[in-house]
Amino acid sequence: MAIKSYEDLDSMQLDALREIGNIGAGNAATALSGTIGKPVNIDIPTVKILDINEAVEALGGAEKIVAGIMVKLEEGIHGAMMSIQTLDVINLMLDSLLGTKVDSYEELDEMHVSAVCEIANILMGSYVNAISDMTGMPVNISVPAISINMLGALVAVPMATYCYEADKIMIIEGKFSFDGMMHKHNLMLIPDVDSLKRVLTRLGVYNE
Amino acid sequence: MSSVATVGIAEMGVVRGEDQLITYALGSCIGVCIYDKNAKIAGMVHIMLPTAPTDGSGKSVCRYADSGVPALVNKMESIGARRGLLTAKIAGGARMFNIPGDSVVGNIGDRNTDAVKKILSDLRIPIVGHDVGQDYARTMSFNACDGMVTIKAFSKGITTW
Numbered sequence: 001m002a003i004k005s006y007e008d009l010d011s012m013q014l015d016a017l018r019e020i021g022n023i024g025a026g027n028a029a030t031a032l033s034g035t036i037g038k039p040v041n042i043d044i045p046t047v048k049i050l051d052i053n054e055a056v057e058a059l060g061g062a063e064k065i066v067a068g069i070m071v072k073l074e075e076g077i078h079g080a081m082m083s084i085q086t087l088d089v090i091n092l093m094l095d096s097l098l099g100t101k102v103d104s105y106e107e108l109d110e111m112h113v114s115a116v117c118e119i120a121n122i123l124m125g126s127y128v129n130a131i132s133d134m135t136g137m138p139v140n141i142s143v144p145a146i147s148i149n150m151l152g153a154l155v156a157v158p159m160a161t162y163c164y165e166a167d168k169i170m171i172i173e174g175k176f177s178f179d180g181m182m183h184k185h186n187l188m189l190i191p192d193v194d195s196l197k198r199v200l201t202r203l204g205v206y207n208e
Numbered sequence: 209m210s211s212v213a214t215v216g217i218a219e220m221g222v223v224r225g226e227d228q229l230i231t232y233a234l235g236s237c238i239g240v241c242i243y244d245k246n247a248k249i250a251g252m253v254h255i256m257l258p259t260a261p262t263d264g265s266g267k268s269v270c271r272y273a274d275s276g277v278p279a280l281v282n283k284m285e286s287i288g289a290r291r292g293l294l295t296a297k298i299a300g301g302a303r304m305f306n307i308p309g310d311s312v313v314g315n316i317g318d319r320n321t322d323a324v325k326k327i328l329s330d331l332r333i334p335i336v337g338h339d340v341g342q343d344y345a346r347t348m349s350f351n352a353c354d355g356m357v358t359i360k361a362f363s364k365g366i367t368t369w
Contacts, residue, residue, distance in 0.1 A: 062232035153235025153345030
């Protein structure tokens with residue numbers, strides 16, 4: 001069946017995408033551990049394909065304030081990726097990297113923000129490398145852009161840019177733990193439909 | 209008893225009398241509120257993109273300005289609103305991300321604003337209030353009783369107009 005959007009994916013194709021999530025999470029654990037200098041464990045992530053309004057609810061509600069760090073995917077795959085981070089995860093990173101914490105988003109200064117972007121960049125880069133390794137397609141990611149604002153508004157941006165006709169979106173929910181604490185980290189992966197077809201073709205689960 | 213109906217992303221809603229509509233977290237998206245003050249009929253649509261695909265593959269009519277706004281007007285007219293009396297208020301169209309060297313992502317909000325203004329002008333519905341642009345999200349509520357819009361924005365407070 002021709003794929004026009006995520007809702008057309010069959011179970012084998014979804015499994016292939018989950019596998020990318022698994023390998024990406026493994027890469028991310030290694031990279032994160034190296035960056036913060038502590039052992040990091042990552043559980044097998046949950047890959048969900050959701051309607052945009054469902055996705056916003058699943059991530060904590062439209063008005064929840066979060067940091068969204070977005071990169072564009074270029075070369076072999078076109079699209080976007082976004083890392084969604086809440087204040088407790090941000091604090092964990094800041095504590096490990098800079099030895100500081102903040103009480104609210106408003107307190108984040110330039111150095112904090114660049115640390116948050118850097119961590120997101122490392123996490124997203126790990127997933128992108130997994131896709132690149134599995135498919136043999138080169139993928140570049142752009143310099144990250146950050147926005148701290150209402151979740152619903154942030155999620156709609158890559159959706160509007162790359163899912164022109166699609167109603168669904170792919171969320172990779174990772175759980176990682178260090179210092180004995182479990183944390184959630186959500187990633188949105190949004191290849192445009194042509195790129196999605198190329199990825200699935202390379203993974204051997206799609207023939208046009 | 210008045211009630212509040214929620215309008216999701218790429219959805220629309222129509223209420224009348226004492227009821228209200230609300231849509232959350234408009235970023236690059238635009239909330240279009242249309243009002244008939246005589247009939248006290250209020251309609252709202254949460255627009256994500258300027259134009260529907262020409263091949264008709266866009267399933268969600270309310271996602272696009274050029275199909276969503278006329279669909280809302282038709283729905284309002286079907287329950288008694290009169291075209292010549294309609295006025296509009298719009299909010300959203302922000303630039304949420306600034307990716308260096310990229311204009312596609314950054315310009316969605318502006319393109320949405322332009323498309324909404326054009327379609328409202330084509331339909332001869334005057335815009336009597338707006339809060340668009342900038343770089344932050346807005347939650348918009350709309351009261352069928354008096355046609356007033358209330359905007360709540362992160363770290364910007366609340367305004368009613």
